[in-house]
Amino acid sequence: MAMVKPSLGNVMLRRSVRDFAQVLREALHAHQADDLDGAERLYREVLALRAAQPDAMHYLGVLCHQRGRSDEGVERIRAALKITPRHPDAHNNLGNIHKECGRPAEAEACYRRALECAPEHHNALGNLAVVLEVQERLDDAFDAYGALLRQAPEDARGHYLMGLFLRNHAEHMEHLEQSAECFRRAFELDRRNLRALEALGVALYALKRHDEARQVYRDWLSREPDNPVPRHMLAACGGAKAPPRAGDAYVRELFDGFADSFDEQLLKNLDYRAPQILTAALDAVLGTPAAALDVLDAGCGTGLCAPLVRPHARRLVGVDLSGGMVEKARIRGGYDVLEVAELTGYLQAHGDAFDVVLSADTLVYFGELQEALTAAHAALRPGGWVAFTLEAMDGDADRAELTPSGRYRHTRRYVERALAAAGFSHLHLAADNLRREAGQPVAGWVVLARRTAPLPTCPRGESA
Numbered sequence: 311m312a313m314v315k316p317s318l319g320n321v322m323l324r325r326s327v328r329d330f331a332q333v334l335r336e337a338l339h340a341h342q343a344d345d346l347d348g349a350e351r352l353y354r355e356v357l358a359l360r361a362a363q364p365d366a367m368h369y370l371g372v373l374c375h376q377r378g379r380s381d382e383g384v385e386r387i388r389a390a391l392k393i394t395p396r397h398p399d400a401h402n403n404l405g406n407i408h409k410e411c412g413r414p415a416e417a418e419a420c421y422r423r424a425l426e427c428a429p430e431h432h433n434a435l436g437n438l439a440v441v442l443e444v445q446e447r448l449d450d451a452f453d454a455y456g457a458l459l460r461q462a463p464e465d466a467r468g469h470y471l472m473g474l475f476l477r478n479h480a481e482h483m484e485h486l487e488q489s490a491e492c493f494r495r496a497f498e499l500d501r502r503n504l505r506a507l508e509a510l511g512v513a514l515y516a517l518k519r520h521d522e523a524r525q526v527y528r529d530w531l532s533r534e535p536d537n538p539v540p541r542h543m544l545a546a547c548g549g550a551k552a553p554p555r556a557g558d559a560y561v562r563e564l565f566d567g568f569a570d571s572f573d574e575q576l577l578k579n580l581d582y583r584a585p586q587i588l589t590a591a592l593d594a595v596l597g598t599p600a601a602a603l604d605v606l607d608a609g610c611g612t613g614l615c616a617p618l619v620r621p622h623a624r625r626l627v628g629v630d631l632s633g634g635m636v637e638k639a640r641i642r643g644g645y646d647v648l649e650v651a652e653l654t655g656y657l658q659a660h661g662d663a664f665d666v667v668l669s670a671d672t673l674v675y676f677g678e679l680q681e682a683l684t685a686a687h688a689a690l691r692p693g694g695w696v697a698f699t700l701e702a703m704d705g706d707a708d709r710a711e712l713t714p715s716g717r718y719r720h721t722r723r724y725v726e727r728a729l730a731a732a733g734f735s736h737l738h739l740a741a742d743n744l745r746r747e748a749g750q751p752v753a754g755w756v757v758l759a760r761r762t763a764p765l766p767t768c769p770r771g772e773s774a
């Protein structure tokens with residue numbers, strides 16, 4: 311994660327007080343090993359021995375945020391900073407909590423304080439650049455990314471972030487060329503940064519350097535024959551047969567690695583609007599929210615749909631294949647139940663259980679929609695609504711295809727046929743832009759359909 315992990319080197323241990331020092335060491339080890347229960351118990355033990363021990367307060371604050379108690383996390387780090395006001399990691403971690411809770415201006419102030427304390431704090435400088443970008447202060451963000459690269463030319467994250475910035479805000483092909491070079495450099499500097507390699511392949515394809523893009527994935531596959539990401543992306547570039555939907559292992563790998571930066575990358579930089587557009591379309595057919603419906607968010611991700619659909623829900627369930635994304639949704643809150651599961655199987659196992667099944671930007675990982683839509687139909691009660699977004703493919707054909715982004719797109723006719731075959735009626739299908747990619751809008755479909763109700767009631771806005 312973007313947090314500065316607890317590090318024994320950051321902690322000033324007083325050797326004369328062996329017991330407290332030992333417990334703190336154990337707490338930090340447990341935290342580093344992601345044993346959050348053990349770490350929390352041990353930090354509390356330290357604080358019982360030394361009520362104002364700033365490292366225990368700071369890292370317990372980080373841990374509280376990781377466990378979904380962000381307000382408590384902020385309070386604890388603030389209290390630690392009262393004792394050690396020039397601790398750059400504490401300012402940086404406080405900034406990260408604000409950033410992840412959607413408060414970029416507060417986060418910016420924290421990163422600036424971290425940099426006052428330690429001007430060479432690369433992590434804080436990269437984070438500052440990200441929140442400036444999130445606030446659409448693009449010139450300032452570009453300067454901050456540039457400063458990071460000058461300050462730390464061997465920092466792989468800096469090159470990767472600059473590559474994303476150039477790609478997200480590309481106005482010319484030259485920007486895409488530069489972003490590809492940044493991704494290439496990021497991977498050269500850190501061979502574990504497979505996200506940079508994937509981004510390089512996507513950028514090369516966008517530059518119409520198709521053979522080079524396929525070669526990136528082939529080389530990657532030859533090094534890691536079991537890795538689902540190059541396998542899927544090679545198919546996406548036309549170098550292998552496309553699967554009917556993205557494999558579970560690919561989705562898990564992709565989104566577990568993406569979970570920390572998903573909101574800031576999509577929501578702010580790419581004008582990601584699928585949750586807003588989809589829930590607005592649902593509002594139109596459901597009418598005034600009465601908190602009376604059982605709602606499933608299928609492919610809930612970090613939970614961006616939760617606050618938007620919650621007013622309609624008596625019970626809101628979120629399901630996603632990626633444990634990393636579900637963890638973020640847990641921190642965001644708003645769900646009654648969250649499960650790590652494949653959505654088709656989950657729907658098949660929950661017949662007649664929901665009044666609404668919504669799925670924002672998730673069925674774009676499905677080429678073949680029939681099985682999932684049939685399962686959604688069976689999971690809905692009569693009269694219930696399915697609502698989802700897809701990427702749009704032009705033309706009159708009945709077709710779906712895997713695109714070089716790794717996502718699928720569908721024609722209108724394909725969607726209409728699949729919904730009808732699954733048993734749905736009352737189809738609403740509207741074209742809209744779902745996000746921006748490489749500086750261009752991504753065209754999509756916003757789709758609603760109904761499991762036929764036995765009663766002849768006709769909600770507002772519905773068309774046959």
Ligand SMILES: C[S@@+](CC[C@H](N)C(=O)[O-])C[C@H]1O[C@@H](n2cnc3c(N)ncnc32)[C@H](O)[C@@H]1O
Nearest residue numbers: 565609610611614630631632635652653670672
């Ligand atoms: C682009 S994200 C969208 C998340 C969320 N709906 C939103 O709009 O912010 C797509 C999500 O779908 C999930 N996903 C993709 N295929 C899935 C499947 N077959 N079953 C469950 N989740 C899936 C991914 O793990 C990821 O979290």
